[in-house]
Amino acid sequence: xxxxxxxxxxxxxxxxxxxxxxxxxxxxxxxxxxxxxxxxxxxxxxxxxxxxxxxxxxxxxxxxxxxxxxxxxxxxxxxxxxxxxxxxxxxxxxxxxxxxxxxxxxxxxxxxxxxxxxxxxxxxxxxxxxxxxxxxxxxxxxxxxxxxxxxxxxxxxxxxxxxxxxxxxxxxxxxxxxxxxxxxxxxxxxxxxxxxxxxxxxxxxxxxxxxxxxxxxxxxxxxxxxxxxxxxxxxxxxxxxxx
Amino acid sequence: xxxxxxxxxxxxxxxxxxxxxxxxxxxxxxxxxxxxxxxxxxxxxxxxxxxxxxxxxxxxxxxxxxxxxxxxxxxxxxxxxxxxxxxxxxxxxxxxxxxxxxxxxxxxxxxxxxxxxxxxxxxxxxxxxxxxxxxxxxxxxxxxxxxxxxxxxxxxxxxxxxxxxxxxxxxxxxxxxxxxxxxxxxxxxxxxxxxxxxxxxxxxxxxxxxxxxxxxxxxxxxxxxxxxxxxxxxxxxxxxxxx
DNA sequence: CCTTTGTCGATTGTCGACAACAGACAATTT
DNA sequence: AAATTGTCTGTTGTCGACAATCGACAAAGG
Numbered sequence: 167x168x169x170x171x172x173x174x175x176x177x178x179x180x181x182x183x184x185x186x187x188x189x190x191x192x193x194x195x196x197x198x199x200x201x202x203x204x205x206x207x208x209x210x211x212x213x214x215x216x217x218x219x220x221x222x223x224x225x226x227x228x229x230x231x232x233x234x235x236x237x238x239x240x241x242x243x244x245x246x247x248x249x250x251x252x253x254x255x256x257x258x259x260x261x262x263x264x265x266x267x268x269x270x271x272x273x274x275x276x277x278x279x280x281x282x283x284x285x286x287x288x289x290x291x292x293x294x295x296x297x298x299x300x301x302x303x304x305x306x307x308x309x310x311x312x313x314x315x316x317x318x319x320x321x322x323x324x325x326x327x328x329x330x331x332x333x334x335x336x337x338x339x340x341x342x343x344x345x346x347x348x349x350x351x352x353x354x355x356x357x358x359x360x361x362x363x364x365x366x367x368x369x370x371x372x373x374x375x376x377x378x379x380x381x382x383x384x385x386x387x388x389x390x391x392x393x394x395x396x397x398x399x400x401x402x403x404x405x406x407x408x409x
Numbered sequence: 410x411x412x413x414x415x416x417x418x419x420x421x422x423x424x425x426x427x428x429x430x431x432x433x434x435x436x437x438x439x440x441x442x443x444x445x446x447x448x449x450x451x452x453x454x455x456x457x458x459x460x461x462x463x464x465x466x467x468x469x470x471x472x473x474x475x476x477x478x479x480x481x482x483x484x485x486x487x488x489x490x491x492x493x494x495x496x497x498x499x500x501x502x503x504x505x506x507x508x509x510x511x512x513x514x515x516x517x518x519x520x521x522x523x524x525x526x527x528x529x530x531x532x533x534x535x536x537x538x539x540x541x542x543x544x545x546x547x548x549x550x551x552x553x554x555x556x557x558x559x560x561x562x563x564x565x566x567x568x569x570x571x572x573x574x575x576x577x578x579x580x581x582x583x584x585x586x587x588x589x590x591x592x593x594x595x596x597x598x599x600x601x602x603x604x605x606x607x608x609x610x611x612x613x614x615x616x617x618x619x620x621x622x623x624x625x626x627x628x629x630x631x632x633x634x635x636x637x638x639x640x641x642x643x644x645x646x647x648x649x650x651x652x
Numbered sequence: 653c654c655t656t657t658g659t660c661g662a663t664t665g666t667c668g669a670c671a672a673c674a675g676a677c678a679a680t681t682t
Numbered sequence: 683a684a685a686t687t688g689t690c691t692g693t694t695g696t697c698g699a700c701a702a703t704c705g706a707c708a709a710a711g712g
Contacts, residue, residue: 236697249492258703273580284523337516479667501673
């Protein structure tokens, strides 16, 4: 077990949870997270879904009143987000959602590529079983056929997260998660429709096949090209003025 | 400018600063860091120098009294260290210096290798000027000849940090810094005397030469072997029982 | 008109006190 | 004696209030 930091487990289905649709948990252990974590999760989701845009001010007193808690857990939550690299503080002036610069976006995608290449190398070296990767692949294909972009993106994330997991490297996973938060945010902001859905779905199976065949060079080349292409983007589409 | 997080700027010369030996700063801008940052720096240094060993309890009230501040900045400082991955929290039970497992140590060094390889690749691709790397090289040679292990390790860190800087990639630098904190800690704890000083010093110039010659393959191979060898260590030398 | 100084509102920084919780140990009951 | 319950202690979690700082604007003085 790691520390208490959460992992943004469920990016989908958010406020649709009513009082009716959750099955009776019986007497299963009741999970209680510190307030700061719950708060951090909420704000984080607001940021990575684009509801809180880069540059938006986060005022402790306002958030405290809004969520009906004191400032202390709000402060701590924001500090968590600061460590995530999503929030920026200027002493005695304010905290705000960190503005995205073109450079940061590029660096983020480059880092992601390095992480995924590292994962692929490890998977090949260690001979891990990659058959589980087929499931998200199929889901992507279905979503692509149905033209359901949201489901496809969700399946894509599952694919890549699973790929990282298969590398069996906790530090890599943590680093990738941290990076992927920002990727989430970027995708939410730029809402890019250029690449056809079917293409995205079609990119993944060859990777799995190469991994399965233990063809390290090919697998690295494929994942490298795949993640690199994601970094090509329209610079003006998202970025606010740096200052 | 980044946020306010510090960078453990000066690992050496700590408490030797008396009231006399600092030159008159004139009317230069007086730097004031939030208490949490000063506190975090102190505790961080204590951890990475091994003065606070893995598993050691960090009790907020005790630290608050000891440093003569309230618990609030202590809490926030500890939270920073938690984000650094140096401290671990268990709700309502306590905070302690995160125990080091064999696996974590191995993963840390593997991650460092990936980062440095990435840096070398970027340096070669971008044709950065690497002549500045000679200075720490020479310092290492001198320290090696004088048998001064401390100076040599310090110069070694300068070499590698500069190498990362030359890659001109902020996110890489931040990630490397985070990793290197733990490396600091590990080195402080295991105090390993196996590798001869001269060998360490001798390993670096070939890397600079390869970079200078834009021989990417050779440079990657050299840095890869260099950082990999550091990860080979005596497992029993540092690790406490995981639980 | 320009410069300097004072004041004000907004925000974060810090503090001291109290509440909630986990674990250990004693008291009670059977 | 064993099991259950109560209690106590150490620690973190949360709160409300106050202090410090910043930026902007008004006010005073030349």
